[in-house]
Amino acid sequence: MWRSFLVIGMFAVAHVVGINTCLAQEFRIRTTVYHHQTNVDPTIISRSVSIFHAEKVYDHVDGLGEVTIFDPTQKRLIILNESRMVKAVINFDELKNLLNVARHQTQEYIHDKIKRQESSGKEIAAQLKFQLDPAFDVAFDESRNQLTLDSKLINYRVQCVAPDQKASVETYLRFADWMARLNYVLHPYTLAPGSRIVLNEELRSRDLIPTEVELQTRLEEKLHLRAEHKIHWKLDNRDRGLIHHWETLRKNKDVNTITVQEYLRNQFANLRK
Numbered sequence: 001m002w003r004s005f006l007v008i009g010m011f012a013v014a015h016v017v018g019i020n021t022c023l024a025q026e027f028r029i030r031t032t033v034y035h036h037q038t039n040v041d042p043t044i045i046s047r048s049v050s051i052f053h054a055e056k057v058y059d060h061v062d063g064l065g066e067v068t069i070f071d072p073t074q075k076r077l078i079i080l081n082e083s084r085m086v087k088a089v090i091n092f093d094e095l096k097n098l099l100n101v102a103r104h105q106t107q108e109y110i111h112d113k114i115k116r117q118e119s120s121g122k123e124i125a126a127q128l129k130f131q132l133d134p135a136f137d138v139a140f141d142e143s144r145n146q147l148t149l150d151s152k153l154i155n156y157r158v159q160c161v162a163p164d165q166k167a168s169v170e171t172y173l174r175f176a177d178w179m180a181r182l183n184y185v186l187h188p189y190t191l192a193p194g195s196r197i198v199l200n201e202e203l204r205s206r207d208l209i210p211t212e213v214e215l216q217t218r219l220e221e222k223l224h225l226r227a228e229h230k231i232h233w234k235l236d237n238r239d240r241g242l243i244h245h246w247e248t249l250r251k252n253k254d255v256n257t258i259t260v261q262e263y264l265r266n267q268f269a270n271l272r273k
Contacts, residue, residue, distance in 0.1 A: 025171055027052050028232045028239055036224040050175070051239050052168075057175045058246055067246050068182070070175050077182055079263060082249060086256045088263040090182070098185050098260075099193075106132060106192075127153060127219050131192035138202055145211075147202055153219055154195050158203070159212030163233075166207050173200045173209075186264065191217070 029050045034042040048061040057070040065083035075092040110128050113121035136149035136156075147158040163169065177200055180193035203210060209231070217223045249255060258266075 025052060025055065025167065026233075026235055027168060028235055029172075030230045030232075031227050033225060033227040036226060042226070051235065051243060052171060052175070053235060053239075053243055058243060059175075059179065060242070068179070069246065069250065070178060072174060072178075077178065078250065079186075079260075080246060080250055080255070084266070085252075085254060086258050086263070086266075087250065088258050088260050090185075090260045092178070094260070095178070095181055095185060099181055102184070102188065103132060124220060130154070131194060131219075134195040134198055136195075136198060140202075140206065145208070147199075147206070147208070147210075149195075149199055149202065153217065154191075155216045156195075156199055157212075157214040158199065158210050160203065160206070160208035161211045162206075162208055165233075168233075169204065169207050169209055173204050176200055185260070186267070191219075 029052075031046075031048045031050070032044055033046045033048075035045045036042045046061060048059065050060075051058045055071075055073050058067055059070065060067040066079060066081040069078040069080060071078065077090050077095070079088045079090075081087070106128055110125040113125040113128075130151070130153050134151065134154065136151050136154075139148045139150075140146070141148075145160045145162070147156070147160055149156040149158070177193075177197055180196040180200075184190060184193045199213075211229070211231075212226075214226045215223065
């Protein structure tokens with residue numbers, strides 16, 4: 001579950017570096033995600049890097065051996081797995097269709113749970129309905145640049161920054177929108193994308209990028225997660241080297257192209273091992 005929260009960018013603690021000299025479409029976000037539990041210190045559950053360059057975003061989670069390339073110009077996402085030498089390409093329309101199918105199936109499941117007249121079933125149905133169409137009480141503290149989204153089931157506390165280059169806000173939030181959708185398709189038992197997209201719209205309306213996001217849920221599985229982002233507004237040689245490596249690999253004829261359905265089957269098969 002943690003991976004979807006990470007790549008979507010639901011949480012962040014960002015240390016902004018060199019903001020006055022940034023290039024709006026070229027920056028890097030290094031993310032660390034923490035899991036909070038009662039009476040114990042927070043534990044790190046993942047680290048990742050997202051590199052924004054030339055209208056694309058390269059999102060790499062440490063230890064997974066794969067990168068997701070967000071390519072809005074071509075209206076597609078590419079999941080490139082270097083260890084298995086495969087790539088799955090999914091265009092935006094296909095992703096929307098898969099989400100529509102998932103929504104319809106969830107609505108049927110909700111209807112079935114309510115029909116059974118069981119208290120536990122009704123509670124699960126209510127939680128799923130909220131995820132499909134979330135609604136929050138929204139507050140923004142201008143003096144602290146802190147955005148709050150509250151509900152009975154999901155709560156966000158978001159520390160924000162207003163970058164000088166406003167174009168970087170839309171660049172980041174567009175990426176976050178589509179990664180929220182992709183991750184729900186790849187990990188259907190995680191939080192549905194609706195709440196993240198609502199959060200993005202609140203940030204977008206204020207021209208803000210999140211600098212600290214804390215998420216707490218009171219769903220069937222309670223969670224308390226936080227992530228830290230270090231945002232650098234200038235790429236270095238290592239970043240450019242990674243981009244070159246991933247682009248070379250993407251074009252490599254030895255990398256087999258598979259469908260998203262095949263990717264999911266492979267993923268589930270690996271989980272059973």
